Amino acid sequence: MSCGKVDPKCPNCRLSKNRTKVVPGTGPCDAKIVFIGEAPGKDEDLKGQPFVGRAGKILDDALESAGVSRNRVRITNLVKCRPPKNRRPRKDETITCTSLYLDRELQEIAPEVVCALGQTVAKHFVGTRESMSKMVGKESQIIIAGRPTKFIIAYHPAACLYQRKNLSGFRASIRTALVAADMA
Ligand code: SF4
Known part of the structure; x- marks a missing residue:
C-alpha cells in the first residue's frame, strides 16, 4: 500500500527553485494519527525525509516518552520543499502544494487524528x-475523506529548540494527540 506520493521533480511552485529533494511524508498508510509540520528544513531537504534534524529528535523523544515509536505514526509537512532561509511558506505555495499532495495524502490515510505542529499548520x-x-x-x-476527524494543535518542535520552556507543553500536547488516537 502506498500513499502520499510526491513528484520528485515537481515544478508547481517557486519552492522548486532552491530545493535539493522533495520531502514526502513517512510512516504507515493506515496510521491512526498524522503529524503535520510546516515545511522541510535543511537536514530534511538534504535527506528527502521529514523531521530528521534537531526538531525531529524532539518529536521522536516526545513520541517515545509517550511509549509510541515513530514508525507507528505518519509524519509529513504542509509543503514538500524547503523554503529559502527557512522562511514560512507563502499562502499561494501552501495552497498549491496541499491541493496537489497533502489533501490526497490525508484522504488516502483517513486517520482518526490530525496533529498540527505549529501555528502555520493550525491556521491552514x-x-x-x-x-x-x-x-x-x-x-x-x-x-x-467526508468524515469528522479529531484535530489537535501542538507547538512546532523547533519552538522548543530556542525556548526550552515550551518543551513540557509540547510533550503534553503530543501525548494528548496520541491519547485521542487511542495510542497512549
Ligand atoms: S512545495 Fe509542493 S507544489 Fe511546490 S514545488 Fe515542492 S512539491 Fe511542488
Missing part, C-alpha cells in the same frame, strides 16, 4: 487568530 486548517498558548492541546474537528 482552522484559520484561527488565537495565540498558540491558547490553541495548544485543544481538540476540534476537521473533515477528511
Whole structure:
C-alpha cells in the first residue's frame, strides 16, 4: 500500500527553485494519527525525509516518552520543499502544494487524528487568530475523506529548540494527540 506520493521533480511552485529533494511524508498508510509540520528544513531537504534534524529528535523523544515509536505514526509537512532561509511558506505555495499532495495524502490515510505542529499548520486548517498558548492541546474537528476527524494543535518542535520552556507543553500536547488516537 502506498500513499502520499510526491513528484520528485515537481515544478508547481517557486519552492522548486532552491530545493535539493522533495520531502514526502513517512510512516504507515493506515496510521491512526498524522503529524503535520510546516515545511522541510535543511537536514530534511538534504535527506528527502521529514523531521530528521534537531526538531525531529524532539518529536521522536516526545513520541517515545509517550511509549509510541515513530514508525507507528505518519509524519509529513504542509509543503514538500524547503523554503529559502527557512522562511514560512507563502499562502499561494501552501495552497498549491496541499491541493496537489497533502489533501490526497490525508484522504488516502483517513486517520482518526490530525496533529498540527505549529501555528502555520493550525491556521491552514482552522484559520484561527488565537495565540498558540491558547490553541495548544485543544481538540476540534476537521473533515477528511467526508468524515469528522479529531484535530489537535501542538507547538512546532523547533519552538522548543530556542525556548526550552515550551518543551513540557509540547510533550503534553503530543501525548494528548496520541491519547485521542487511542495510542497512549
Ligand atoms: S512545495 Fe509542493 S507544489 Fe511546490 S514545488 Fe515542492 S512539491 Fe511542488
